Amino acid sequence: MQEILQYLFSGITNGAIYAVIAIGFSMLYNSTELINFAHGEFVMLGALCMVTFFGALHLPLVVALVASIVCIAATGLVFERLAIRPVRHPEPIVLIIITVGASIFLRGIGMIIWGKDAHTIPSFSAHPPLDIAGAKLLSQSIWIIIILLATIIGLQLFYKKTLTGKAMEANAISKRAAWIVGIPSKMMIMLAFGLSTAIGGLAGVIIAPVTMSSYDMGTMLGLKGFCAAMLGGLGSLWGALLGGFLLGILEALGVGFVSSGLKDATAFLLLLFILYVKPGGIISAASAKRF
Amino acid sequence: MLFSKKHRIITLVPAVAILLCLFMALPALAKSEKKPYKIGGIFAVTGPASFLGDPEKKSMEMAVDQINAAGGIDGHMLEAVIYDTEGDPSKGVMSVNKLINRDQVIAIIGPSTTPVTLAVMPIVQRAQIPFISCAAGNKIVQPINPWVFKTAQSDIQAVATIYRNLQSRNMKKIAIVSVENAFGESGREQLLAQAKDFGLAITKAETYGAKDTDMTAQLTKIRQDDPDAIVCWGTNPGPAVLAKNIQQLGLDIPLYQSHGVASPKFIELAGTAAEGIMLPTGKILVADLIADTDPQKQVLDSYISDYEKQFNTGVSGFGGYAYDGMKILAAALNGSDGNKAKIREAIENTKNHVGISGVFTFSPTDHNGLSPDAFVMVRIKDGKWELVE
Numbered sequence: 001m002q003e004i005l006q007y008l009f010s011g012i013t014n015g016a017i018y019a020v021i022a023i024g025f026s027m028l029y030n031s032t033e034l035i036n037f038a039h040g041e042f043v044m045l046g047a048l049c050m051v052t053f054f055g056a057l058h059l060p061l062v063v064a065l066v067a068s069i070v071c072i073a074a075t076g077l078v079f080e081r082l083a084i085r086p087v088r089h090p091e092p093i094v095l096i097i098i099t100v101g102a103s104i105f106l107r108g109i110g111m112i113i114w115g116k117d118a119h120t121i122p123s124f125s126a127h128p129p130l131d132i133a134g135a136k137l138l139s140q141s142i143w144i145i146i147i148l149l150a151t152i153i154g155l156q157l158f159y160k161k162t163l164t165g166k167a168m169e170a171n172a173i174s175k176r177a178a179w180i181v182g183i184p185s186k187m188m189i190m191l192a193f194g195l196s197t198a199i200g201g202l203a204g205v206i207i208a209p210v211t212m213s214s215y216d217m218g219t220m221l222g223l224k225g226f227c228a229a230m231l232g233g234l235g236s237l238w239g240a241l242l243g244g245f246l247l248g249i250l251e252a253l254g255v256g257f258v259s260s261g262l263k264d265a266t267a268f269l270l271l272l273f274i275l276y277v278k279p280g281g282i283i284s285a286a287s288a289k290r291f
Numbered sequence: 292m293l294f295s296k297k298h299r300i301i302t303l304v305p306a307v308a309i310l311l312c313l314f315m316a317l318p319a320l321a322k323s324e325k326k327p328y329k330i331g332g333i334f335a336v337t338g339p340a341s342f343l344g345d346p347e348k349k350s351m352e353m354a355v356d357q358i359n360a361a362g363g364i365d366g367h368m369l370e371a372v373i374y375d376t377e378g379d380p381s382k383g384v385m386s387v388n389k390l391i392n393r394d395q396v397i398a399i400i401g402p403s404t405t406p407v408t409l410a411v412m413p414i415v416q417r418a419q420i421p422f423i424s425c426a427a428g429n430k431i432v433q434p435i436n437p438w439v440f441k442t443a444q445s446d447i448q449a450v451a452t453i454y455r456n457l458q459s460r461n462m463k464k465i466a467i468v469s470v471e472n473a474f475g476e477s478g479r480e481q482l483l484a485q486a487k488d489f490g491l492a493i494t495k496a497e498t499y500g501a502k503d504t505d506m507t508a509q510l511t512k513i514r515q516d517d518p519d520a521i522v523c524w525g526t527n528p529g530p531a532v533l534a535k536n537i538q539q540l541g542l543d544i545p546l547y548q549s550h551g552v553a554s555p556k557f558i559e560l561a562g563t564a565a566e567g568i569m570l571p572t573g574k575i576l577v578a579d580l581i582a583d584t585d586p587q588k589q590v591l592d593s594y595i596s597d598y599e600k601q602f603n604t605g606v607s608g609f610g611g612y613a614y615d616g617m618k619i620l621a622a623a624l625n626g627s628d629g630n631k632a633k634i635r636e637a638i639e640n641t642k643n644h645v646g647i648s649g650v651f652t653f654s655p656t657d658h659n660g661l662s663p664d665a666f667v668m669v670r671i672k673d674g675k676w677e678l679v680e
Contacts, residue, residue: 003511003512003514003515006507006508006511006540007508007511009507010505010507010508010511011508013505013507014504014505017504116339116342117527117556118527118528118531118556118560119560120528120531120559120560120562122562129539129540129541136507136539136540136541138539207504210504210505211503211504211505211528211532212527212528212531212532212560214528216502217502219502220500220502221502221504251508252508255497255508255509255512256508256511256512260497260498260499260508260509260512261471261498263499263500263503264500
């Protein structure tokens with residue numbers, strides 16, 4: 001029993017991380033129908049910015065957190081402005097290839113700025129792990145889960161309650177119709193990029209104390225986040241949440257009851273299975289698009 | 292006949308004169324300056340393995356400078372021709388071909404990594420050139436390739452060192468966790484193979500991905516069997532994550548790491564979780580802690596001070612592989628007259644060569660030449676290394 005609980009906690013921690021990354025994928029897809037394969041690299045940049053601000057410069061936690069996210073969002077905006085918007089024929093496949101290229105570029109930048117070594121920062125708070133029926137829940141895991149829930153609720157409020165959020169959603173449903181009623185679509189796309197990369201950066205910031213941050217950490221995290229987004233249903237926030245937790249917990253149980261060698265395979269097998277039986281993901285929008 | 296007899300004699304005279312001059316000059320030339328011995332070096336000077344290749348290149352250059360300053364070998368100066376493989380097997384193959392065909396070197400030192408070494412081995416064997424690799428993999432010298440030697444310690448000795456320590460602490464049950472890459476696989480193979488010889492039972496053999504962020508699931512699984520110790524095989528940052536997870540889960544099980552994390556970086560990454568961890572390492576990391584009676588003490592001290600003086604940076608644990616290779620080669624070059632077969636034989640007959648990575652004794656059946664003494668066990672205490680007897 002104690003073991004199962006520990007696997008569960010381990011899975012929830014990892015799952016929450018995947019969920020935050022998946023939200024970034026999902027919300028960008030929602031607004032632009034674009035999959036940003038450089039998303040994992042924004043997570044990496046977020047973690048490494050946090051290493052600099054919190055670890056090296058010893059700024060207060062909140063300041064470091066906000067500074068990191070602002071830096072990443074700015075990078076995301078520049079990326080959209082310089083690499084995505086100038087594309088003459090913005091077909092999905094062209095844009096996807098651009099994002100793959102950008103991911104290689106960003107990884108190189110990360111390596112030049114932070115070097116090839118891994119870095120670490122202390123936990124947000126120095127509480128000892130919580131002991132629940134013999135299983136340990138880390139304080140940073142609690143932080144991650146709280147921040148994940150806050151992000152989802154915040155986004156939900158933004159979409160449903162604010163004019164900008166509603167405009168973004170309208171733009172996502174039909175660019176042309178939104179344009180007719182006077183919504184500046186370019187502005188909305190840029191905002192979506194900024195928000196999505198900011199959430200990616202946030203994911204990096206919260207996992208920096210859990211794991212070691214290095215320039216090459218982004219690719220695998222990005223893929224796992226993408227898996228989680230697809231699992232839950234691309235475009236749906238609650239789907240991203242569900243997909244992330246499902247993936248994390250199944251991975252942990254897979255390690256516990258099958259073999260640790262199959263940990264990464266679990267994620268991708270699950271993805272194949274879901275794409276086969278329910279191409280749109282568990283919580284899918286009415287029609288699913290396949291690339 | 293176009294030329295008369297008289298004409299022929301006239302042309303012959305200067306020709307003979309020139310020939311005579313040459314014959315007289317040749318011994319004089321040879322006496323004053325013998326042809327230098329060209330030694331090839333291929334290292335991953337840039338790229339992901341540059342932490343190996345860069346100090347190796349510097350160490351080889353330093354060894355060559357030292358030998359030349361002492362008058363060379365049998366009057367021959369040494370000339371190092373060094374190429375960068377970037378850790379890429381195909382670039383390694385190109386460099387070796389260039390060294391053999393264009394530069395016509397008489398021996399090659401390097402490369403830095405096992406995959407590159409394995410890729411170039413068939414070429415050096417075909418060309419019959421003495422070759423001393425700086426990479427760690429067992430496959431380089433198992434099975435024995437007559438022309439291939441290596442100076443880096445391998446997993447065999449590292450595992451034996453850990454297991455001897457476990458045995459002395461009377462431990463019986465261990466769990467192993469290894470990273471899913473070539474380094475982890477090779478270590479895992481040795482850990483499984485040698486356990487029986489030391490009376491150890493392996494309760495669980497888990498793995499983790501090189502980029503995993505959390506290993507509490509593996510640890511939870513390991514905990515069920517209540518092992519006496521956990522042995523982790525990986526390079527940064529995975530082992531530091533594992534150490535942190537052990538601390539967070541509050542597991543009271545001694546943790547052993549491999550020589551793959553024997554650097555101050557590991558202590559920095561693992562922080563307080565590093566306390567009490569034991570690992571095998573080459574003596575260079577703890578040169579200042581080693582007793583003066585140790586045969587390697589003097590070699591280590593002079594290498595470290597020379598390196599720091601010449602390059603103005605801290606010494607790395609890896610440059611010694613190339614330094615040892617160059618010194619062993621230099622000893623073998625003595626009296627060889629540049630004959631490759633003789634050099635090869637002399638390397639194979641090297642006995643008790645005191646180097647940076649250990650005391651080398653090669654034989655036709657052992658082309659690594661090191662014993663488990665090449666490693667010492669260290670414990671991390673208060674963020675510093677401490678020798679374990």
